Amino acid sequence: MRYEAPTTSSEAAALLAAETGEAFVLAGGTDLLVRMKNLMVEPELVVDVKRIDAMRSIEATTDGGFRIGAAVPGIEVGEHEALGRAWPGVVEAVQLIGSDQIQGRCTIAGNVCNASPAADTTPALIAADAQVEIVGPKGRRTLPVASVATGPGKTSLAKGELVEAILLPPRPAHSGDAYLRFTPRTEMDIAVVGAAVSLTLKDGVITAARVALGAIAPTAIEVEAAAAAIIGSKLDDGAIAALVAACSAACKPIDDKRGTIEYRTEVAGVLAKRAAMIAFERAGGSR
Amino acid sequence: MKHDNSYTGQDFKVIGTRVKRPDGIDKVTGRARYGADASLPGQLVGRVLRSPHAHARIKAIDISKAEALPGVKAVVTADDMPVPEGLSGDLKHTLENSMARGRALYDGHAVAAVAAIDAKTARKALQLIEVDYEPLPHVTDVDAAMQPDAPVIHDWLYTSGVDPKPEKPSNVAQRTEFGLGDIDAGFAEADVVIERSYKTEATHQGYIEPHACLANIRPDGSGELWVTTQGPFVYRNVCAQLLGMDIAKLKVTSSEIGGGFGGKTHVWAEPVALALSRKANRPVKLVMTREEVFRASGPTSSTSMDIKLGATRDGKLVAARAEMRYGNGAFPGIWGMLSCMTSFACYEIANCKAIGYDVVQNRPKVAAYRAPSAPMAAFGVESAMDELAAAIGMDPVEFRLKNASKEGGQSHYGPVWGPIGIRATLEAVRDHPHMKAPLGPNQGRGMACGFWFNIGGQTCSDLNVGIDGTVTLTVGTVDVGGSRASLGLIAAEELGIPYEQVQVNIADTGSLGHNDMTEGSRGTFSSGMAAIFAARNTIEVLRERAAKMWGIPVEDVIWEAGQAKAKGSEHSNLPPLSLKDIAAKSPKTGGPIAGHNEVVADGAGVSFASHICDIEVDPETGATKVLRYTVVQDAGKAIHPDYVEGQFQGGAAQGIGWALNEEYIYGEDGRLQNPGFLDYRMPVCSDLPFIDTKILEIPNPGHPYGVRGVGETSIVPPLAAIGNALSNAVGVRMHHVPMSPPRILKALREDRRANRGPAKVA
Amino acid sequence: MSGVLVTTTINGDAVQFACPEEETLLDALRDRVGLLGVKEGCGTGDCGACSITLDGRLVCSCLVLAAEAEGREIGTVEGLVEGGKLHPLQESFISHAALQCGICTPGFLVAAKSLLDRNPDPTETEIRYALAGNLCRCTGYDKIVRAVQNAAKEMRTAKSA
Structure with a gap:
């Protein structure tokens, strides 16, 4: 197995695109490492995205919404006061995942892309009409969260594509x-x-x-x-x-x-x- | 030297104080060494290949590719673990359980194993082993396994305990029966009869430390084994016999043990690790994964029971019948028999009959789990007791009190009761403030009782006095939950010295005579007894030495408050000699000062407990929350109250988990669906309230300090206490454990459909 | 043979080790650095016995690749003793009999310290939820919660003194 920790999303996408064997994005790792432990997957390449700046923060967007980097752990989502005020349901969904230990690692993007039918954040994000921002060999695109998972463990992401951020719309009044x-x-x-x-x-x-x-x-x-x-x-x-x-x-x-x-x-x-x-x-x- | 084990009734100086355990610092700093924490030069990594089938013929195993992989030093199958001559019965089953011979009998059954230079190579090697399986029909459900058309797992298994002997083999290994009187006459006398069927699913002990060992067999056939175990001497005897070794040539050292609860009284992969080491001629470390622990080590029985109780209108229990079918996993055991023996112990019932069936299934071999077999039987009997109390309009505590077993009474399984605590625990429950606390909507309170035998058994200990007067007590019972502190207190009490002057060690098998395992709530009871006797022997030596120092007859020396004193006015000029004084002179008065004892610790006192539980049910989801929990149990004498409370609380928590969520879930394919902590669902910290305890001390006449075992009984009442609380909260009677949200919601739905008719079977 | 060389800080000390890329931080800490106080109960993040802090955040070391530790700061149970003195939580666990077998204790201590660092005065419920990622099978958690409550109180008293 190769372990890579690129510092830009495009590098990450290029690594994933170039790999001929099984390749995985490592964000929090709370699902991937379990599957590796149980030998359900034996990756050739793991791309750690936690050193990519664009994926490491929660930003308020100009339209009044939020952009949550794909490598932001659950605990930081829970600590973000403005986000908690605007989208308490989404934040609650994140905080319900696992334990404090898991919160220190797990990410929303990982939860969505792991494509478990039981993912906690996905229903909350769908209700919030959230989008994912995807980077790939052919550039960027956005996709409604509901369109990411296509079945248990399956996503609509193409080879080389990875989620860079979750986009939450501005919260309407009342x-x-x-x-x-x-x-x-x-x-x-x-x-x-x-x-x-x-x-x-x-x-x-x-x-x-x-x-x-x-x-x-x-x-x-x-x-x-x-x-x-x-x-x-x-x-x-x-x-x-x-x-x-x-x-x-x-x-x-x-x-x-x-x-x-x-x-x-x-x-x-x-x-x-x-x-x-x-x-x-x-x-x-x-x- | 023979010693008297009868209760002394003495006043205690240090017994009953809450001292710090000697192994505490190592355990809070990460320095304590557990099963996976030892290493030897040149050690290999051992791993086991396990059957994916519930039942299959192993037509062939090709290990050639695995053996050819660079870094692989040994591959073993059953061929490398031949049955030693004369090995039979349980030991033969244990060998076959550790490595399949011709057939895989359950999902997770070991079929081969490798030793390699690292984990990665070992893992690869497992993938290169080719096993040709022919799947066979399987059966995992205990009732289904008893059906005439069930696949017969062992063609050599004929039901014992039935007359005439069956002509055909079946999955029923034995039928046992215990009881008193004439149940037909008893039921004829009854005004009210309750007859119910119950089911409980299998659970796992759930110790946090997986099985782990480091095996080292030398080319001369001698060897050593470092292992997490509840009994190094028993592991030594079993492993040596399975491997065809001389017992004295295998030294077993117990590591610190990360929980056992009975699951580490049986050997699992240890013989495989030894076989790998023997074949590779290198040390082999073998640590089971959590998945392997669930799939291939000690679950409990899954059970199915019919309970029938009869009482007169005035609340006299006049007849009882129980038929209990206990799954044993792939090999026969005694689990159904134990259920018979525990089932009716709490009550005086003139006419009762308990029938047990031990049934083999395509599941892992059942292992002991804290008061093994008793919690399920108690779930049935104690649930029915509540229904019977309600049917005759009596308070459930008063009904139990009226029928409680008492001293001098005849138990249904044999012994005549000595002084026992069932009545006292019930009175304590009746008078407890918990029973009067208010309850809100959808909240209910239940209580239930439990019994466990407790055992004594073979025990051996050494007490050595150092030159500075400090004392080393060496015992052969593994410390699973603070017993070193308790045994240190006992030695200090008997010698009359401060606790801090005593150090307690756990011996390896090369350093002390045989000790039975830490099981059956015997650790502190039996090693405590041996420690008392070893101390008494030491005192004899100390008196002799003092007499020598003074030049007076030993008969004139008494031992009092940690000092030798010369008695009689003619010796009034002799100041007392402390242990330290005598120890300092020991090189010149006869050499080292030591006391030794070996004993079969008879006199174990039975144990009773009564528990109270408050529960809240969400009627829309079936979710439950335990709001308050109280344990009342007779300890005989609490040597170290903190660790007695700890046993009460730990057992109750395990029982709560068992009652509400824990279960082995098998698929149609006979494979275990939830072999991990995530989906096995043991209680987490936020699932539980504080667990209140009340220690009763009704001295056991068979122990100098009145000690009774305390480790196990606390897991017996919770299943029924919760079932009874649930019934009182939302009016549905649960007959299937675990009482998980889907089962509760289903029962509520059916209850609503029946328009609040009588309680329904869930 | 491939592998990664990892330079990291563990309990304040600079540490370097080499390991295969797929090795977890748990295995590296135990087998390469010799920190055997980090325990494996499940290897899948479900029991918390392998709890450590990574850049100050509580995590299960079984769910971290060793390679990820490059340049990070790691804290383990071995780092709780300061200046030769047990941490108040360690003292409290012993005096409150908050351990029986002790295998879960290192993980509980690391998690409890992480809680008290963030919240010096937690309620019982906050303690229970903060420790919900750590399984204990022996104690029923009762004495663990009490030990944490006691340590928190002592630490607050020491701070205000």
């Missing part, structure tokens, strides 16, 4: 987001179900909303029907019931060691309901 997941343990666990809601109010009425679910399909999904169920409402009981029903209807989960089809389908609605209520309150709404 809006809020929230992410909740279910795990049997309080920490150190993988989502059995995850639900994220981001919404905007005008005069106490929901005018825009995005709802996303994790661990209930091969990838995290946006549930437009669930958003539609609460848009135009003050999150009254009827709207919530419709939201819950839409979420459960959107679930296509599997039975596995972490949960059952029946369980995931039911709890997805429960968590979406609770996340919607938190997001609504954060947006300044009152039921």
Whole structure:
């Protein structure tokens, strides 16, 4: 195996593009090193991106949004006050990953690109309408987070491409987001179900909303029907019931060691309901 | 010299104080050496190839490519570990468990192993070993394994304990039965009968240190083994026999042990490491990965049980029947039998019958785990006890108190009870402030009782007095949780000297006579007894030396408060001699001063505990949170209360994990789905509250200080205590452990569907 | 044979070692630097026994490649003793019987120190969550949490004195 630690994104992309064997980006390493330990992968090349300046910071963008470098560890996301105020649901999702030890390493970009259906940040980012900024041999492009994972462990990134940053849009006035997941343990666990809601109010009425679910399909999904169920409402009981029903209807989960089809389908609605209520309150709404 | 082990009733000076453990500094500075922390010149890295199949015939193993890889020094298969002449029974199974012979019997069963110059080469070598498997039908579920059409795992296994002897082999290794009276008559007398079925999934001891050893076999056939174990003497005997060695030619040194809980009482890859070292003629270090620990070392039984209890309206338990089917993994054990013996021990039931089945399955060989087999039986019996109490309208604590076993009573498994603590723990629970604390919505409180035998066994210890009067106590029981401090206190108490004057060492097998393992809650009980006797022997020597120094008859010398005193007015001019005074003169009064003792530590006192648990349930997700937990247990005498509390708390935490989330999950393919800490889900710090403890001290008449083992009983009640709390919180009765969120939510859903009818089976 | 030469600072000392590219920092610390106080419980970041600090951040050394340590600062349990004196957390773990088998203790101490460096007065809940990445199977965590509470109190007292 070769270990490279380039200092620019284009160098990293060139290294990845040139490698004929199995090549991996190393950001936090909290997934990659586990797979290496278990011999699920035996890379020829590992490209450590933590020495690339453009990937190491969280910046406020000119449009009022945020740019989170792909190598920024979870703990720094949690420590960023302005980001926490603007996108509490996204920050919560990051902070739910693993333990303090994992937080010292794990990255949002890694979480998204690892493409686990149970990734905690992905539903929150989808609800936030976040994009990823991709660098590759053919230059840069941006992509909605929802389009990165195409199945468990699979992404739409081409050979030589890597994520340089996560882009969060500006937070509209009177809006809020929230992410909740279910795990049997309080920490150190993988989502059995995850639900994220981001919404905007005008005069106490929901005018825009995005709802996303994790661990209930091969990838995290946006549930437009669930958003539609609460848009135009003050999150009254009827709207919530419709939201819950839409979420459960959107679930296509599997039975596995972490949960059952029946369980995931039911709890997805429960968590979406609770996340919607938190997001609504954060947006300044009152039921 | 024979010593009296009866309870002395003495007042203690240092026993019961909370002194610092002697190994503390090494353990907080990273200097303590555990199984993976030793090295020898020229050592190789050992690694094991394991079966990916639940059950398969091994048609051929081609090791030629692995052997040809540069850096590979040895490759072994079962061919390199022949069955020594005369090896049979359990030992033969242990050998086959450490290396498959012709058939892989479970996912993770070792089929070959390599020793190479480094980990990378060893890993590559494993990939070059070609195994030709023919998959065979498998069975992992205990009930399925008992079915007539189940694949028969061993064609030599005929059920014992049934009459007539079966004509065909099956997966049922034995049937055992214990009990009293006439259960038909008993149930006829009962006004209310509760009959329920329960299931529990297999769990793992979950020690944080994986199995690790450093094996060194020399060309002359002698050797040594550094290993993390609960019993170096037993490991020595077993490994020597499996490898066809002379016992005295294998020296086993126990490292510091990073948790065992029973799982390090059995050998796993150690014989393989020795075989690799023998073949490579170099030292071999073999450390199991966490995945290997889960797939190929000691889980508990998975179980299936039918429990039937009957009582009269006035709360008298008149009949009980239990049929308990315990999975044993790939080789037969005694786990179902132990469940029979523990099941009804808490109660006086004139008519009871406990039937146990030991059943083999395509799973790793079951190992002891803290009070092995008792927690599952207690889950069934104690859950049914609560339902029965409710059915006759009695408070569950009062119902248990009314029926609690008592001194002089006949236990269902044989012994007549001596002074025992079940009643006292129940009274302490009844009177505990925890029982009166308010509860909120979706919160419930439950309690349950537990029993464990405790054992004594073969023990040997040395006590040596240094020239400066400091004392070295050498014991052969591994310190798994602070026993060095407790044994130091015992030696200090008996000699009448300060604790700080005593140093406790754990012996290797070359330095002391045989000791049984640290298991069965025997470490402090039995080594403590041997330490007392060794100290008493030392005192005899000290008296002789003092007599010599004074020139008076030894009969005139007494030992009191750490000093030799001359008794009688004719010696009133002789000032007392301290241990230090006598030690300083020892070279001229007869040489080194030492006391020795070997004993079969009889008199282990049984142990009872009662636990209280408060739990909150999220009715929409089935999530649970343990809000408050109290352990009440009889310790006989708490030598070092901190470490007694530690045993109570640790066992309770393991029981909570078992009750709520921990389980072995097998796929249809018979492969373990969750062989890692992430998905096995042991409790983390934020999952638990403080665990309150109350130590009761009902002296054990069979120990000079009244000590009872304290290590195991605390894991017995939690499963049922939590099940009972859950039932009181949300009105559903769980019959399947772990009571994980999906199972709880399913039970709640079914309960809602049944429109709050009677409690449903989950 | 390939490999990397790593120059790094461990517990304040400049250290150099060579290792294969795929070797984890855990293995390098144990097998090449001799810091055996860093323990392996799982090798997959699930138990925290191998906890260290890397440039002041708490991490599992099993989830770091040794090569990544180039130019970084590493702290391990061996570095907790200062001026020949045990750290208050170490003293507190002994006096509160916060260890039984002791295999998880180095990781807990490193994690607890990381917590108290950030938050000198944590609540019980904060302690429990900060230590949730460290598995202990012996104690049920009770005495560990109490030992951390006690050490925090003593450190605050010493600071204000």
